[in-house]
Amino acid sequence: MTSKPLAGRRNLFMDLVHEAAGGNRLALSRLLTLIENQDERGLSTLDTLYSRTGNAHVVGITGPSGSGKSTLVNRLALDLADRMGKKTAIIAVDPTSPFSGGALLGDRVRMRDLAERPEIFIRSMATRGALGGLARATGEAALAMDAAGFEVILIETVGAGQSEVEIARLAHTTVVIEAPGLGDDIQAAKAGILEIADILAVNKSDKPNSAITANALKAMLEIGEELRKTFEENDDHWKVPLLQVSALNGEGIVDLSNEIARHHGWLKDNGVWESRSRERSADLVERLLKERLFDAWQKRIEAKDTEEVIAKVNKREMSPRQAVELLLRSSKN
Amino acid sequence: MTSKPLAGRRNLFMDLVHEAAGGNRLALSRLLTLIENQDERGLSTLDTLYSRTGNAHVVGITGPSGSGKSTLVNRLALDLADRMGKKTAIIAVDPTSPFSGGALLGDRVRMRDLAERPEIFIRSMATRGALGGLARATGEAALAMDAAGFEVILIETVGAGQSEVEIARLAHTTVVIEAPGLGDDIQAAKAGILEIADILAVNKSDKPNSAITANALKAMLEIGEELRKTFEENDDHWKVPLLQVSALNGEGIVDLSNEIARHHGWLKDNGVWESRSRERSADLVERLLKERLFDAWQKRIEAKDTEEVIAKVNKREMSPRQAVELLLRSSKN
Numbered sequence: 001m002t003s004k005p006l007a008g009r010r011n012l013f014m015d016l017v018h019e020a021a022g023g024n025r026l027a028l029s030r031l032l033t034l035i036e037n038q039d040e041r042g043l044s045t046l047d048t049l050y051s052r053t054g055n056a057h058v059v060g061i062t063g064p065s066g067s068g069k070s071t072l073v074n075r076l077a078l079d080l081a082d083r084m085g086k087k088t089a090i091i092a093v094d095p096t097s098p099f100s101g102g103a104l105l106g107d108r109v110r111m112r113d114l115a116e117r118p119e120i121f122i123r124s125m126a127t128r129g130a131l132g133g134l135a136r137a138t139g140e141a142a143l144a145m146d147a148a149g150f151e152v153i154l155i156e157t158v159g160a161g162q163s164e165v166e167i168a169r170l171a172h173t174t175v176v177i178e179a180p181g182l183g184d185d186i187q188a189a190k191a192g193i194l195e196i197a198d199i200l201a202v203n204k205s206d207k208p209n210s211a212i213t214a215n216a217l218k219a220m221l222e223i224g225e226e227l228r229k230t231f232e233e234n235d236d237h238w239k240v241p242l243l244q245v246s247a248l249n250g251e252g253i254v255d256l257s258n259e260i261a262r263h264h265g266w267l268k269d270n271g272v273w274e275s276r277s278r279e280r281s282a283d284l285v286e287r288l289l290k291e292r293l294f295d296a297w298q299k300r301i302e303a304k305d306t307e308e309v310i311a312k313v314n315k316r317e318m319s320p321r322q323a324v325e326l327l328l329r330s331s332k333n
Numbered sequence: 334m335t336s337k338p339l340a341g342r343r344n345l346f347m348d349l350v351h352e353a354a355g356g357n358r359l360a361l362s363r364l365l366t367l368i369e370n371q372d373e374r375g376l377s378t379l380d381t382l383y384s385r386t387g388n389a390h391v392v393g394i395t396g397p398s399g400s401g402k403s404t405l406v407n408r409l410a411l412d413l414a415d416r417m418g419k420k421t422a423i424i425a426v427d428p429t430s431p432f433s434g435g436a437l438l439g440d441r442v443r444m445r446d447l448a449e450r451p452e453i454f455i456r457s458m459a460t461r462g463a464l465g466g467l468a469r470a471t472g473e474a475a476l477a478m479d480a481a482g483f484e485v486i487l488i489e490t491v492g493a494g495q496s497e498v499e500i501a502r503l504a505h506t507t508v509v510i511e512a513p514g515l516g517d518d519i520q521a522a523k524a525g526i527l528e529i530a531d532i533l534a535v536n537k538s539d540k541p542n543s544a545i546t547a548n549a550l551k552a553m554l555e556i557g558e559e560l561r562k563t564f565e566e567n568d569d570h571w572k573v574p575l576l577q578v579s580a581l582n583g584e585g586i587v588d589l590s591n592e593i594a595r596h597h598g599w600l601k602d603n604g605v606w607e608s609r610s611r612e613r614s615a616d617l618v619e620r621l622l623k624e625r626l627f628d629a630w631q632k633r634i635e636a637k638d639t640e641e642v643i644a645k646v647n648k649r650e651m652s653p654r655q656a657v658e659l660l661l662r663s664s665k666n
Contacts, residue, residue: 046652046654281643281647284646285639285643285660289657293626294622310614313614313618320614321621324622324625
């Protein structure tokens with residue numbers, strides 16, 4: 001297939017839209033590139049496709065880099081596709097991995113494993129722009145995949161901070177991956193990553209020290225359940241399962257897919273799917289709105305001017321309010 | 334003393350400013366009311382006072398309602414003032430307590446205990462307006478107290494969500510209070526409240542089940558330290574101390590003041606005071622800026638129009654981007 005230029009070819013472009021929605025992978029790839037670049041044609045296509053969204057199960061998979069997350073996500077996608085018959089898409093968002101920043105080589109190596117599978121689609125997200133922008137682009141890519149008929153969308157992020165929590169808010173189900181022997185374990189815990197988990201998986205169950213990490217996490221979960229039991233009458237909340245898996249030899253992958261499917265059922269049966277969907281709509285609109293307002297402002301000012309003003313505030317030469325007044329005035333010129 | 338009208342009396346108002354900075358409590362109270370109401374004169378006074386700020390140790394004290402937090406904060410203020418000789422101010426921010434929303438009776442009962450103390454000042458913050466607004470007003474009140482010469486500012490919040498995390502970001506030191514027999518314990522843990530703690534205190538050590546809560550929290554802290562020890566070379570991070578205290582009989586209050594002072598020393602000695610100060614300046618400016626931009630926008634639109642548009646997005650009748658375009662267009666009329 002050859003890549004046709006899109007500029008000025010509106011009719012051909014609308015064909016692309018229909019092809020993407022109909023399952024054409026190249027069409028979907030091109031559409032995602034347009035969305036990622038915030039190209040007006042990509043974004044207006046998304047507007048057209050939006051009415052077809054809302055069916056996919058969006059699963060966030062987060063964990064420290066070096067936890068073998070990518071291999072695990074590949075294995076999981078294969079199991080979801082082969083055993084459970086689900087059309088599965090992967091979005092890899094990882095500022096520290098070779099999959100991000102448009103690293104084509106990494107993408108190709110990884111895609112080779114999944115290339116023969118028409119029911120699996122993989123896409124990495126570049127980290128250009130602000131973190132807020134990354135969360136937005138990821139959300140928009142997930143919508144495009146949803147409209148294109150993918151039933152499960154795995155969003156893979158490195159668990160290290162605010163951006164991942166932001167991205168997790170896009171997901172119906174959040175899987176937190178831990179692995180033995182990583183300094184990030186405690187970082188992940190500190191960043192409140194454990195607090196967002198619907199499912200907890202310790203990867204590298206093949207390694208001897210994996211049990212130590214699993215036991216520490218199990219103890220944390222049990223303490224939480226004990227405290228909850230003491231105070232809560234009803235017992236209908238979701239109990240976070242802890243799994244030991246090995247992306248290397250495939251151990252526990254089936255259990256992980258099953259737990260993801262079980263959480264999907266629980267969300268639907270308890271009205272949580274619907275309430276999360278409402279929250280997400282409000283969240284998307286408010287976030288996009290704030291971003292548009294702040295972006296519009298930032299276009300009217302130099303970054304170094306902002307930094308200078310903040311330094312003055314820190315030296316108590318100017319109050320924060322005076323700084324904001326000054327910045328708002330400067331941006332009007 | 335009589336309360337003089339301020340409108341149009343600029344010179345008298347400037348006197349008030351000097352009096353507040355000089356330690357006149359009534360002047361400070363009136364200044365805080367002006368700030369809280371976002372009165373232009375109060376805010377411009379704050380600009381004038383800003384150069385005198387940056388000395389106070391701001392301590393956030395957060396915990397579930399019913400944990401006896403207010404009594405504990407009162408006891409702590411007395412110890413800081415009497416034993417350590419510190420001029421201490423309290424800001425009570427608690428949407429669920431009688432101290433908030435301008436509940437004068439609650440305030441008066443509480444202030445009676447501390448009324449004889451010229452070195453202690455107490456102020457409650459009303460919850461009018463948005464949560465962001467509450468964090469801003471609290472930050473501004475703390476600045477006014479700092480300028481007025483208070484050496485320790487205790488900001489008391491109920492630990493239940495985003496607003497408290499926001500307010501904790503204002504503090505140099507965050508003390509998390511837990512208590513036995515409260516359903517909120519696990520809520521506090523879920524909300525990531527434990528993650529923000531510099532000092533952890535279990536109140537009601539006089540109650541028999543206090544040890545259960547303390548042991549559960551101790552186990553969590555130890556697991557964290559164990560994991561950290563495995564991966565970190567150096568050992569110079571702050572180790573969160575766990576205290577058992579009783580606001581009722583005063584047990585452990587001295588230890589709590591001492592730990593707060595020790596954390597202050599640690600922040601100063603390790604350059605963390607300075608780096609947190611820089612972060613806070615940038616944070617204050619960016620937050621105020623975003624708020625100003627969003628506020629300016631909200632003034633141009635009806636809340637029910639926004640809700641209607643969000644409902645349409647949820648029903649997939651309109652994309653988020655179309656919704657934002659529509660909202661931005663509507664607000665221009």
